[in-house]
Amino acid sequence: LSVNIARVLRGKHRPQFTPHLNTGDHVVVVNAADIVVTGGKLRKKLYDRYSGYPGGRRVRTFEEA
Secondary structure (H helix, E strand, C coil): CHHHHHHHHHCCCCCCCCCCCCCCCCCCCCCHHHCCCCCCHHHHCEEEEECCCCCCEEEEECCCC
């Protein structure tokens, strides 16, 4: 699901795709709360972001997100 959303947001679904331009496309995900996660991904899959500062790494599990 997220791969398809990212593809549309980047504009790769258009014949005139240009990597450095914003295509202006929007995506609305309906029923996102009903996504089924299999196995141990709920607690083991990690999402992290880094602010660029020392100690600026934030890690969240799929369950927290």
